[in-house]
Every structure is written in structure tokens, then in C-alpha cells.
Amino acid sequence: MLKQFFSLQWKAFYRSAAFKTNLAIKILMVFGALYFLVVFLAMGLGTYYFIEKQGLGDPFILVNTYLIFYLAVDLYIRYMMQKMPVLNIKPLLYLPFKKNQVVFYSLGKTLLSFFNWVHAFFFIPFSIVLVYEGYNILGVVSWHLAIMALFFCNNFLNVLMNNKDIVFYPIIVLFAFVGISQYYQWLDLSTYIAPLFRAFYNTPWTIIIPVFLLIGLAFISFRYFKNNLYLDAGLSIKHSKAKIEDYSWLNRFGNLGTFLKNDIKLIKRNKRSRTTVVMSFLFLFYGLLFFTGSIEVYDGPIWKIFAGIFISGGFLFSFGQFVPSWDSSYYPLMMSQNIRYKEYLNSKWYLIVLATIVSTIVSTFYLYFGWEAYLAILVGAAYNVGVNSYLVLWGGAYIKTPIDLTSNKNAFGDKQAFNAKTLLLTIPKLVLPLLIYALGHYLINPIAGYIFVAVSGFIGLAFKDIAFRKIENIYKKEKYKTLNAYKQKAN
Amino acid sequence: MIETQNLTKTYGKDTVLNIQSLDIPKGQSFGLVGNNGAGKTTFFSLLLDLIRPSTGRIINNGIQVDTSEEWKPFTSAFIDESFLIGYLTPEEYFYFIGDLRGQSKSDIDLFLNDFHAFFHEEILGKQKYLRDLSKGNQKKVGIVASLIGYPDVVILDEPFANLDPTTQIRLKTLIRELAEQRDLSILVSSHDLIHVTEVCERIVVLHKGEVVRDIKTSEETLKELEVFFGG
Numbered sequence: 001m002l003k004q005f006f007s008l009q010w011k012a013f014y015r016s017a018a019f020k021t022n023l024a025i026k027i028l029m030v031f032g033a034l035y036f037l038v039v040f041l042a043m044g045l046g047t048y049y050f051i052e053k054q055g056l057g058d059p060f061i062l063v064n065t066y067l068i069f070y071l072a073v074d075l076y077i078r079y080m081m082q083k084m085p086v087l088n089i090k091p092l093l094y095l096p097f098k099k100n101q102v103v104f105y106s107l108g109k110t111l112l113s114f115f116n117w118v119h120a121f122f123f124i125p126f127s128i129v130l131v132y133e134g135y136n137i138l139g140v141v142s143w144h145l146a147i148m149a150l151f152f153c154n155n156f157l158n159v160l161m162n163n164k165d166i167v168f169y170p171i172i173v174l175f176a177f178v179g180i181s182q183y184y185q186w187l188d189l190s191t192y193i194a195p196l197f198r199a200f201y202n203t204p205w206t207i208i209i210p211v212f213l214l215i216g217l218a219f220i221s222f223r224y225f226k227n228n229l230y231l232d233a234g235l236s237i238k239h240s241k242a243k244i245e246d247y248s249w250l251n252r253f254g255n256l257g258t259f260l261k262n263d264i265k266l267i268k269r270n271k272r273s274r275t276t277v278v279m280s281f282l283f284l285f286y287g288l289l290f291f292t293g294s295i296e297v298y299d300g301p302i303w304k305i306f307a308g309i310f311i312s313g314g315f316l317f318s319f320g321q322f323v324p325s326w327d328s329s330y331y332p333l334m335m336s337q338n339i340r341y342k343e344y345l346n347s348k349w350y351l352i353v354l355a356t357i358v359s360t361i362v363s364t365f366y367l368y369f370g371w372e373a374y375l376a377i378l379v380g381a382a383y384n385v386g387v388n389s390y391l392v393l394w395g396g397a398y399i400k401t402p403i404d405l406t407s408n409k410n411a412f413g414d415k416q417a418f419n420a421k422t423l424l425l426t427i428p429k430l431v432l433p434l435l436i437y438a439l440g441h442y443l444i445n446p447i448a449g450y451i452f453v454a455v456s457g458f459i460g461l462a463f464k465d466i467a468f469r470k471i472e473n474i475y476k477k478e479k480y481k482t483l484n485a486y487k488q489k490a491n
Numbered sequence: 492m493i494e495t496q497n498l499t500k501t502y503g504k505d506t507v508l509n510i511q512s513l514d515i516p517k518g519q520s521f522g523l524v525g526n527n528g529a530g531k532t533t534f535f536s537l538l539l540d541l542i543r544p545s546t547g548r549i550i551n552n553g554i555q556v557d558t559s560e561e562w563k564p565f566t567s568a569f570i571d572e573s574f575l576i577g578y579l580t581p582e583e584y585f586y587f588i589g590d591l592r593g594q595s596k597s598d599i600d601l602f603l604n605d606f607h608a609f610f611h612e613e614i615l616g617k618q619k620y621l622r623d624l625s626k627g628n629q630k631k632v633g634i635v636a637s638l639i640g641y642p643d644v645v646i647l648d649e650p651f652a653n654l655d656p657t658t659q660i661r662l663k664t665l666i667r668e669l670a671e672q673r674d675l676s677i678l679v680s681s682h683d684l685i686h687v688t689e690v691c692e693r694i695v696v697l698h699k700g701e702v703v704r705d706i707k708t709s710e711e712t713l714k715e716l717e718v719f720f721g722g
Contacts, residue, residue: 265579
């Protein structure tokens, strides 16, 4: 029985779409994975000696102090990125498998996830170093196993969080409370919890606590899944109640309004696009890193423009770069309905420009850091509207990744979204304005630098028709390939 | 209305469609039948310029579909769920299509009045997004939406599949009425020989990408088709 499960899993793995992307990306992915493993290994080996050399006290104690944050971040990353096993269960339901086996298999599968074993690459070398440095071997082994058990606890917590609101909300509240109290230093949670972690070392029998916790969580998840193994219970896809929204005030914009209405609904009603827009909101605060001088490398004058581009262009970069993929699930409709490519692109352009203007208005709070900071944002906005808005639309023609609007799991960058052409296009988007500014800044004065960038934005705006004709032609040329690519549903 | 000239579609070495000549006059109800892989959907996709022909061309009302977009105002289609926008309610979807085809909201409300029986009270006012409707109900929405704005050419791929018996009968009546009332060319593909012979004036059989029968529908047509597919 298990044999069949494994063979299914193996096929799911090597036949998956991600595995079939082209060779260059595959090599990149392998290098990426290796890179992370090496980094973790190096950290595992190096942390101890690094802390010792910096004179931060006993490395073991320090690591225990921060371990709780490590675990918290791990849980957060899992919630965002780790895929849940639920969906693949359906085809197994009516086959002669016992329910226990199906649940056992699906939960067991989550244990093999990358998110579980990657930590071993840090903790195994770290533990070896501890033993090498004279720590009690029994204590270290007990500590190590206890911590690993906690990571597996995270695994099951995540499974439950994904499915049960009653688990999700308390954890969120707890996180918020701990975060805030830590920030205002009401109470330093880590000082209370660190001794607990140290106890695993000092009194090895305490390892039974995390182990029991793990068994408990595994049991709860198991029971939860088994009870919900019905198409209309745990395996059902949640339906939300529809609200009819009118937005008739947009009618005055004619066909443009039609598309804008649709795009607003697209953003509001789909998980993936909502996340993206929330993320673009976070870009607004990116400038704080630059203007507060908290990071030294960002102090150079050129970086102010870089910040300006990102602050005003959050939506442009996060949403705009996936035009037309947002419409991937109904692209054939868009291509055969009574829509001219030009109108379609134009509506997306206006959406991007509107969002850029809104971001620019919202970011007036940067005036606090002086008018020059805000000027950088205004100038960045001009460049975004005049140049970058075309570039993202242009780049979008080459991104042929269908977007599954209802799923959040790929919101942090799609593997396929990186290809040579889109990478090349980031140069004019980010590097060119810096160069233009540098030209003015170093040849004349900072104000000239700002003027140069702003003017290049206005020139771009003046050539909108020409730029659009070019982009339209590229979209038309890529149309069939895009349609074909969107047919391959993302999984 | 629609002229097809030397049309072929090839993937690698496989020729999936090869139509030397096929003309569909204005106002005809046209049925396309064939087994899986016969090229029905390929032909319709070519008609809508969703795939590029390997050779030849399709001319829709004087406009070559792969070089100009001017056929879009008078042509509409429902091929599959990718013609629906999942996060809209049926009403919003109809209004959206209406907007694109120059129909105001009240035009659409009036238009939808005729389809209450067809929808069987399962579509309108249900506060459901299209993605949450059943396959059959999605199909009903897609078919009705393809009739918005008085198009001259309507293309429906497998409209009878997934529909309940009542709706199948209603759809047949609808297609017949449409073909009679207006000068509408309606192109329908189906696996169901009985349905097509009932609604289409003309039936073309595709087999491995080629036209093997071109029949003006009569009493004997069903027999003829059954013999063809049975043998």
C-alpha cells in the first residue's frame, strides 16, 4: 500500500510543472537550493565561533535566547508558503484504501517537506560543534531532539492553522501581543522562554515535553482530517457569498471604466491579488530604510531616487509586472470579445498610473524627513508614470505564467516569472533613473539630477502613443504563445 | 459569411486540421460533429484567432481573422470555462459583456427577461460567483452571454454537454428560434448526433481533421450519421 503512495508521490514530483520548466531555470533552482543548504551548514558550523569571537557570551545561551523568534518566523513562513496536502486526497477517496492510511499518508507527506528538514542543516552541525566544544553529549542530544520536535510541532500547527480558524486567530493574537510587548519592552519574552530551552540540555528527561506536544498535535491533526474526509466537509472548497458591486460612477470613462470596474473586483475578490496589493502597500514604508539613515549603504544620494521609485511604484512593481497574467484564467474571452488590445492595455496603464498617484499622495508623510525626501518620491513617481509603466506592460508580454487567483502560495515570486527578457527589462526600470540622476547630480547639482529624472518621465509621457503602439504589437505577436501557456494551469 | 480557404493546422508532424474549402452562408445554423480529436475545437479556435493557422485563412464577413480584429464586434462565442470570469456574479458578467458590446444595464435586464425559463431560477440573484456555480449552470451563463449584443456569428462548442435534460430541450428551441428570427449564423459542435440533427440545417462531419461529410439536414440524416460513426 505504502509502495503505491510513494510511487504516486514520485510521479507527482517529477511530472510537476515546476520540474518541467526549462533547463536554465532548473539549474538555477538547484544552485539556489544548494546555496541555502551551504548557508545553513556554514551557519551551523560558524555560529558558535562567531558568537564567541564577538564576545557575546555563551553561544549556547544566546542561541536559546533567540530560538523562540526562529520558531515564530518558521511558522510564519510555513503559513505563507508550505502547501497543504488536502487537495491531492480526492482521487484516493473512492479507491480501496483505508481512511486511516490516506490520512496517515497525507500528514506523513507534510513531514517530508523542505520546511522541516532544512533546519537540520543548521542544528546538526551546531550540535556537533557543541559536543566538540565540550558540552555534555547527552544534554546536547536531548536538546537537539527537543528542538527538532518543536519544528515538527510547527508543521502540525501550520496544518491546523490552515484549516481551523479557531487555531489561526489565537496564534495571530499571540504573535501580535508578543511582538508588540517585545517592541515596547514591556516584557522580554525571550528571557522567560530561553531557560525552558536550556532545560532540555540541563535536565535531559524534559525532552518528553516537546515529544508529547508533538504527539498531541499529530493526533489532533490526524483526528481532524479523518473526521473531515468528505467532499462537503474538509475537502470542500470554501464558497464565499457574492456581493454585487456596481461602481456605476466609473461608467463615465466609457470602455475604460468597464475594465477598471473589472480590475477593482479582481483585486477585491481574489486572495492572490489582494495579497499583492497589500504587499504593494508595504512598499510605501520601504523608504524609511533610506531616509532614516538606518542602513549605511543606502546613504548615498543616488539611493534617494531608488527609494522614490519604489515608494511610489509599489503597485506598479507588484501588480503591474503580472499584467496580463491576472486575466490568465479567462484570457481566451478577452482575446475574442469585442475588445481592442489597445483599450485593454490602456485600462491597465490607467490603473497603474492611478495607483502611483495615490501612493505618491499617501507618502506625503515623508515630508517629515525634509522636502528633499518627498521631492525624490515625486520625481520617482514621474519616472514611474512616464517610463516604468510602459516597461512593466512590455515585460508582462513575456511573462507567461498563469496565475491561480484563488491561491496565495506563489505570491512571493513565481519561478517562471524570471526569464532573461524580464531580467533585462529591470535595468531601465531601476538602474537607468539612478544613472540619469547621477548625471545631473555630479555634473551640475542635486536639483539638476531631480530635474533630469522628472523630465525623462515627462518625455516618456509625451510619447505614450508611440510606446503603446510598440507594446500592442509585441502583445499581438506573443498572443498565441500566451494563450497556449495559460492553458497549462498552474499547480 | 464565413469562408475557409486551404486551412491547415499542424503540430510538429501531426496535421490536426486540413480544410480545403468550407463556406458558411449568413443565417445558417451549422453543426459540426466528429469524434474526439477530429478537430472541432481546433476549427473554432482558429475562427476566433485563438490559435494561428499553419497555412490558409478564415475570412469572417470579409475580414481575415488572423490579420485584423474587426471581426470581434459581430462575432461571439462560448468555448469553455475560460470564457467566464470566475470572480464575477452572473449579473456582473452579463453587464460586463454588455458594456463591451454597447448594451446598457437596462438593455441587459430586458434581454435577460427572455431567459428566466432557461435559467430555471438557478442563476440570477443567487449571490454566487461564477466560479462557485456547477458546470452546467456555468455553461448556461456562457451560452446566454454569447448572445448579448446581437452578434451575427455565434460559436458554441459542445453546448449540450453537462446540461440537464430540461435545459437541453430549451437550448434546442432557443437555437432554432434564433436561427429563424434573425440573420444569425450559429455554429454548434456536438458529440450528440440527435441534438445536432434536430437544430442544424447543415451538418459537417470532421474526421481526423478533414471534412468527410457535408449534409443538408433531412429525415435520413441521423441514420446516415449513425451508419458513419457506427461503422
